[in-house]
Amino acid sequence: MKKTHIALLFLLAGAFVALASMLSRSAEHAGFDLASEQPDRIVRVSGTLVPGKTVDYQPEIDPNSFRFWMADKSGRQARVICYDDMPYDFEKSEEVVLTGQMKDDVFFATDLLVKCPSKYVEDDLTKSSTSAAEMQ
Template identity: 35%
Template sequence: MKKSHIIALGVIAIAVGIIISTVGDASTYVSFSEAEEIAKEGSSKSIHVVGSLKKDNQGNIVGMIYDPVTDPNSFQFTMIDSLHREERVIYNQPKPQDLDKSEKVVVVGSMDLKNKVFRAEQILLKCPSKYNNNNLEAEESKPAVSMKNQ
């Protein structure tokens, strides 16, 4: 076998090893029910849950607890997942800045079965796009006037 073939096989083996290690660490998107089942199985791996904040009829967030004076690293809120299950989320970091404006929220963490809450390690926000403007009005275009015949 040539040296170039041996080197190529070594590079391929290293690439396969890297791919397998990253797939093993990959987190999955689940609902709160599935997160609870995973926790009951004894798994402590991080999972992603997609949902929205619980809001009242006026659009105000319901059940949010954050007092930066007392404890700036304690933030709690109620989230509704894609299957409409409500769950209390505890995040031991300061409240994300644009949480009130977000359309969707992704919490990364695991279920705490003892306290019946979801412990978030990270919060990802999907904010409304600044390019989406539902109040756009179409301008009426006027025909161009030709100056040739005048």
């Protein structure tokens, strides 16, 4: 057996460990249903803010948490408490991806990712600063 083969075996073992450690520390993309069935599991839920419900962030009282309602892809709504500062213009977000766990129908999120509408592209003349509507 060549030395190179031994090295390759080691790297293969490394790859196996990396994969195993990823699977044990990963969050599955799921909905609120799965999250409430398995409260111990850390899952990732994506969805949209529920229109009409307010986003509650009072940084004067606690700058490190905020609350809102989110509907997952299947339409199930849940109250979310997120322990972080609220991203700017969170209310305008198009899609929210949460990482966390569910307990008693409340989703506790430790991490969130916000996708904003057309961050790089604006293709609507009426939203531009000198829109036709404003000037007429």
